[in-house]
Amino acid sequence: MDKKPVLKIRGLTKKYGDVVGVKDLDLDVYLGEIMGFLGPNGAGKTTTIRCCLDLLQKTDGEVKIFGLDSHENAIEIRKRTGYLPGDFGMYDDLKVKTILNYLLSQSGVSDKTKMHELSDRLELDIGRRYGNLSKGNKQKVGIVQAFMADQDLIIMDEPTSGLDPLMQKKCYELFREERDNGKTIFMSSHILAEVEEVCDRVAIIRNARLQVVEKIDSLKDKMGKKLEIEFENDVDPKLFTMEGVEDFNLDGRHATMIVTSNLDEVIKRISKQNVMNMSFETFSLDQLFMTYYTSGGKGR
Amino acid sequence: MFWKNMVMEFQKNWKGFLIFLIVVITISGLMVQLYPVVEEEFQKKELEGEEYVELHIEDGQINITWDWEWHEITEHYRVVHDTASHLATSEIIGENITEKRFRLIHSEDDPEERYFAVIAVMDLEKLEDMMDEEEIPADFITVFKRGEVPVGMTSTVEPTDPLEEIMETPYFRMFTAGREDLRMDEIEGFMSIELYSWFILLVGLYIGYLAVKSVGGDYDERRMDIIFSTPLPRRQYILEKFTTLGSFLFALLLFSGLIVGASVYSIGKLNGVQVSTFVISMLSSWPMFLVIISVAMLFTVLLKSSRKAVGATLGFILLQYVLHMAGHMIEEIDFLRMFTIATYWDYNSVLLDGEFIVADFVLLLTTAVVLLIATISIFDRSDIPA
Ligand SMILES: Nc1ncnc2c1ncn2[C@@H]1O[C@H](COP(=O)(O)OP(=O)(O)OP(=O)(O)O)[C@@H](O)[C@H]1O
Ligand SMILES: [Mg+2]
Numbered sequence: 001m002d003k004k005p006v007l008k009i010r011g012l013t014k015k016y017g018d019v020v021g022v023k024d025l026d027l028d029v030y031l032g033e034i035m036g037f038l039g040p041n042g043a044g045k046t047t048t049i050r051c052c053l054d055l056l057q058k059t060d061g062e063v064k065i066f067g068l069d070s071h072e073n074a075i076e077i078r079k080r081t082g083y084l085p086g087d088f089g090m091y092d093d094l095k096v097k098t099i100l101n102y103l104l105s106q107s108g109v110s111d112k113t114k115m116h117e118l119s120d121r122l123e124l125d126i127g128r129r130y131g132n133l134s135k136g137n138k139q140k141v142g143i144v145q146a147f148m149a150d151q152d153l154i155i156m157d158e159p160t161s162g163l164d165p166l167m168q169k170k171c172y173e174l175f176r177e178e179r180d181n182g183k184t185i186f187m188s189s190h191i192l193a194e195v196e197e198v199c200d201r202v203a204i205i206r207n208a209r210l211q212v213v214e215k216i217d218s219l220k221d222k223m224g225k226k227l228e229i230e231f232e233n234d235v236d237p238k239l240f241t242m243e244g245v246e247d248f249n250l251d252g253r254h255a256t257m258i259v260t261s262n263l264d265e266v267i268k269r270i271s272k273q274n275v276m277n278m279s280f281e282t283f284s285l286d287q288l289f290m291t292y293y294t295s296g297g298k299g300r
Numbered sequence: 301m302f303w304k305n306m307v308m309e310f311q312k313n314w315k316g317f318l319i320f321l322i323v324v325i326t327i328s329g330l331m332v333q334l335y336p337v338v339e340e341e342f343q344k345k346e347l348e349g350e351e352y353v354e355l356h357i358e359d360g361q362i363n364i365t366w367d368w369e370w371h372e373i374t375e376h377y378r379v380v381h382d383t384a385s386h387l388a389t390s391e392i393i394g395e396n397i398t399e400k401r402f403r404l405i406h407s408e409d410d411p412e413e414r415y416f417a418v419i420a421v422m423d424l425e426k427l428e429d430m431m432d433e434e435e436i437p438a439d440f441i442t443v444f445k446r447g448e449v450p451v452g453m454t455s456t457v458e459p460t461d462p463l464e465e466i467m468e469t470p471y472f473r474m475f476t477a478g479r480e481d482l483r484m485d486e487i488e489g490f491m492s493i494e495l496y497s498w499f500i501l502l503v504g505l506y507i508g509y510l511a512v513k514s515v516g517g518d519y520d521e522r523r524m525d526i527i528f529s530t531p532l533p534r535r536q537y538i539l540e541k542f543t544t545l546g547s548f549l550f551a552l553l554l555f556s557g558l559i560v561g562a563s564v565y566s567i568g569k570l571n572g573v574q575v576s577t578f579v580i581s582m583l584s585s586w587p588m589f590l591v592i593i594s595v596a597m598l599f600t601v602l603l604k605s606s607r608k609a610v611g612a613t614l615g616f617i618l619l620q621y622v623l624h625m626a627g628h629m630i631e632e633i634d635f636l637r638m639f640t641i642a643t644y645w646d647y648n649s650v651l652l653d654g655e656f657i658v659a660d661f662v663l664l665l666t667t668a669v670v671l672l673i674a675t676i677s678i679f680d681r682s683d684i685p686a
Contacts, residue, residue: 046686055525055684078531085525087686091312092521102308106530145526 004031005064006153006184007052012061014047021047023208025061029186034179036199036216037188040286044208045188046086049157052186053083065153079108084146086157086188092131096141099130100148107149115148122170135162143171147178154178156187160194172198193282196220206289223283224260231255232274239269258287305532305540306547309514317548320506321555327502328556331495332563335487338494339569342463342485348441349452353418357456365399366418368451373426377451378419418451419444474625479648487569488651491560491578496647499585501621504592507549508613511596514541516606524684538597538676545593550586557582581650584657587664588645592617594671601679641667 007029014021022044029035039045050056052063054074063070065077090099100115119126124140133141139162146154159175160168175185175198189195195202196216204211214222224246231253240248240255244262249255253276259266270278310317356363364379379400424447431443441450463484466472475497476482482489515538518524527537560582561575595616600609620640627637637643644660 050525050684050686053525053529055528055686057681057683075531075533078529081529083525083529085522085529085686087522088526089521089523090526091308091523093312098311102304103526103530105304106532108531142526146529 005029006031006066007035007155007186008062008064009048009052010062010064012048012051012063013059014044014051014056015059020208021056022051022205025205025210027203027210027213029184031184032179032182033200034175034185034187034198036195036202037186037205038190038192038195038202039188039205040190043190043205045190045205046157047208048205049086049155049186049188052155053078053081080152082146082149082151082154084142084154084156084159086161088142090130090138090141092129094130096124096126096128096130096133100126100141100145103145104148107151109149111150112148114150115144118144118147118174121174122167136164136167139163140167143174147174152182152184154183154185154187156185158189159187160189168194192223192284192288196282204288211289222260223288224258225263226281226283226287227255227257227259227266228279229255229270229275230277232276235273240266242266242269302536302540305537306544309541309544310548313510313514316510321552324503324552324556325559328495329559329563331491332487332560332567334494335490335564335569336567338490339485347415347453347455349450350454352452353416353454355416355454355456361401362414362416362456363399363401364416364418364454366451367398368420370420370422370449371398373423373430374420375423375447376421378421378448380417380419382415382417383413413455413457415453415455415457417453420449420451422447422449470629473628476628477646477648478628479652482648482652487564487571488573488577491564492648492651495560496581496651499647500588500617500642500645503549503552503585503589504617504621505614507545507589508592508596508617509610511541511545511593512600512606512609512613514545515597515600516609519600519604519685520606522686525686528684534680535676538601538672538679542590542593542597542672546586546590549589549593550583553582553586553589554579577650577654580656581647584647584650584661585645587661587668588641590668591641591664591671594668594675598671598675598678601675601682604682604685 005028007027009025009027012025012027013023025044025048027035027048037045037048047056051058052065052070054071054077058071066080068077070077096119100119101112104110104112104115116126118124119140122140122144124137124144126144130138130141139160143156143159146156146159160171163171172194175187179185179200187199196219199216201213201215202219203213234253235250235255237248237250240257242262242265244260245266246258246260248257257266352368353364353366356365366377377397427443427447427449441452443449467476467480467482467484475493476489477492477497479492482492484490484493518527528534557579558575561578564570564573564578565575592613596609596613599612599616600606603609603612620642623633623636624640624642627634627640627643641664644664646657646660649655649657
C-alpha cells in the first residue's frame with residue numbers, strides 16, 4: 001500500500017471547558033484505505049472528526065488533510081472531502097431531491113449521475129419530503145450526500161446507525177467499492193463487528209485517548225469469538241480444556257467460552273455431543289478491551 | 301455561487317415572507333383609510349356663520365352685533381340664545397337694527413357659556429323672486445319656511461381645537477417624536493403618528509425574529525454540519541443570510557410606501573404631497589432594520605440557539621422602543637435617545653419637511669455593517685455545537 005497519509009493528525013487535543021473531548025491524538029489515514037475509528041460512547045470519536053473538518057476549533061495539535069492545514073485551508077479541503085455527520089438535520093419542508101441538488105451545487109458539481117445511482121442503490125426515494133422520511137431513510141440521505149460529489153476523502157461518523165442489517169450490508173459493499181475506486185475512507189463506529197467487516201485498519205479510542213492502531217487482520221488474531229452452546233446431555237468440562245479456549249464456563253448444560261484459536265478442533269469436539277442450540281459471535285467492544293487490558297495491551 | 305444560499309433561503313421562507321408582506325401592506329393601507337374619520341374628528345368646531353356675528357362683553361353686558369349683505373331685503377332679525385342654565389329664548393328685534401344687548405349672568409371674568417344665533421326674517425316676495433332666478437346666495441346656511449334665514453352664530457366660549465389639547469400632553473409627545481408642528485389632522489402628521497411611530501415594532505420584531513431563525517434554525521435543526529461539509533465559507537454563509545433578509549426587507553418597505561401613497565391618493569387626500577414622499581420615508585428606515593438584522597445574527601452566533609437569541613433580540617428592540625418613547629416624554633433621560641436606532645430614522649423630516657437626512661442613513665448603515673463584521677468574525681472562529 002502506498003504509505004501516503006491523506007489525513008494526518010498530530011497531538012490533537014480538544015477541551016470543552018473542563019471536559020476533555022480528545023487528548024493528544026496521533027493518527028494517519030493512508031490513501032485508498034478504509035480506516036475504522038472505534039470507541040465506546042463518549043470516547044471522543046465525534047470530537048476528533050469534527051476537529052478535522054474545522055467545525056470545532058482545536059485546543060492544541062495539528063491536522064493535515066491532503067497536506068493542507070485543516071483550519072487555514074478548510075475550504076480547499078472541503079472541496080475534496082465528503083462528510084456524513086453523526087447527528088444531522090436537513091430542511092424538513094423540502095424534497096430530498098431539492099436538498100441534494102443544492103448541496104451538490106454548493107460543492108461545485110453539476111453531474112447528478114452518482115447522486116441518482118446511489119439513491120437507487122440504497123433504495124431511497126428522493127422525490128419525498130425530507131421531513132416525512134423515517135430515521136433510516138434520513139440516514140441514507142446522509143450517506144448519499146457524502147458520496148455523491150465523488151470526492152477523494154470520505155469522513156463518516158457512525159454511518160450505518162439506524163439502518164437495518166440488510167441495508168448495513170449494502171453500505172459496507174458500497175464503502176469497499178469506493179475504496180477499490182481509490183477513495184480514502186475514515187469512519188467511526190462503536191461496533192467491532194462492523195469495523196471488522198468493512199475496514200482495512202482500525203484505530204481504537206477510549207476515554208479521549210487513542211489506544212491502538214492495528215490492521216484488521218492482526219486484530220482478528222487478537223480477538224476471540226464468543227461461543228455459547230446448549231447441550232442436550234451433561235458434558236465433561238474437561239473436554240474443552242485445551243489451547244485457544246478461555247473463560248470456559250459450564251452452567252448445567254449451558255456452556256460459554258471464548259475461542260481465540262484452534263477453532264477447528266473446538267468445533268470437532270462439540271460435534272461429538274448433541275447440540276440443542278448454539279451461537280457464535282464476534283467480541284463486543286467491551287470484551288475486546290477486556291482482552292487488551294488483561295493481557296497488557298498485547299492481546300491474548 | 302453567492303446566490304445559491306439566497307435561493308435556498310427564499311425557498312425555505314417564502315411563505316412566511318409572503319404572509320408578513322401581506323400583513324404589513326394591509327396595515328399600512330388600512331391606517332390611511334382611517335384618516336378621513338380622524339380628520340373630521342379633529343376639525344376645529346366652528347360655529348356656522350360666525351363671520352357675520354360678533355360678540356363683545358362690556359359693562360356687564362353682552363353685546364351682539366351682526367352685519368351681512370342681505371340687510372336690504374330683511375324685514376327684521378330674530379336673536380335666539382341658549383345658555384347652560386336657561387332654556388332658549390327668542391326675541392324679535394325691529395328692522396334695521398343690527399345690535400342686541402344681553403345681561404351677563406355671571407361675572408365678567410367668568411361669563412356663563414352662552415350661544416347666540418341671529419336669524420333674518422326676510423321679505424318673502426323678494427326672497428321668492430330671487431329663488432325663482434335660482435340665485436340663492438351661497439352664504440345662506442339654509443332657508444326656512446316663511447323666509448327665515450339663519451345669519452350666523454356666536455358664543456361666549458372660545459372655539460377650541462381638540463387636537464391641540466391632546467398634543468400638548470407629554471404622552472402625546474412620544475408619538476410626535478418631539479415635533480410640535482406635526483398635525484394629526486393632516487395626512488403626513490396622521491401617518492407619522494398612526495403608522496411610522498410604531499413601525500419599528502411592526503416590522504422590527506418580525507424581521508429580528510426572521511434573522512435569528514435564519515441562522516438559529518440551522519443550529520436548532522442540526523444542519524450546520526451538513527451545510528459546512530460543502531466548501532461554503534462561513535463568512536459567505538452569514539453574508540448571504542443577511543443579503544436575503546436585507547433584500548426582502550427592502551421590497552417590504554418599498555411596497556408599504558407605495559401602498560400608503562396609493563391609499564392616500566385613493567381617498568383623495570394627497571393634497572400636494574408626493575407618493576414618493578411616503579416611499580422615501582419608508583425606505584429611509586431600511587438601514588435601521590438592517591441594524592436589527594445584524595444584532596439578531598450577532599446574538600444568534602453568540603448564544604448558538606434561536607430560543608435564547610429570539611429573547612435577546614426582542615428584548616433589544618423593545619428596550620430601544622421604550623427608551624426612544626420615554627426620551628421624548630421625560631426630559632431628564634432624553635439624552636438616552638442618542639443610543640437608540642429609532643432616533644436616526646427621522647421619518648418626520650421626510651414627511652413634514654421633505655428632507656431626507658443622508659448622515660443618519662449612513663450612520664445606521666455603518667452600524668449595521670460593523671455589527672455584521674463582528675458577527676462574521678465571531679462565527680468564523682466559534683465551535684459549531686454538534
Ligand atoms: N459540546 C460539548 N460540551 C462539553 N462536552 C462535550 C461536548 N461535546 C462532547 N463533549 C464530551 O466530549 C467527550 C467526547 O464526546 P464525543 O461526542 O466525541 O464522543 P463519541 O465518541 O462520538 O461518542 P458517541 O459514540 O456517543 O457518539 C464526551 O465526554 C462528551 O461528553
Ligand atoms: Mg459520536
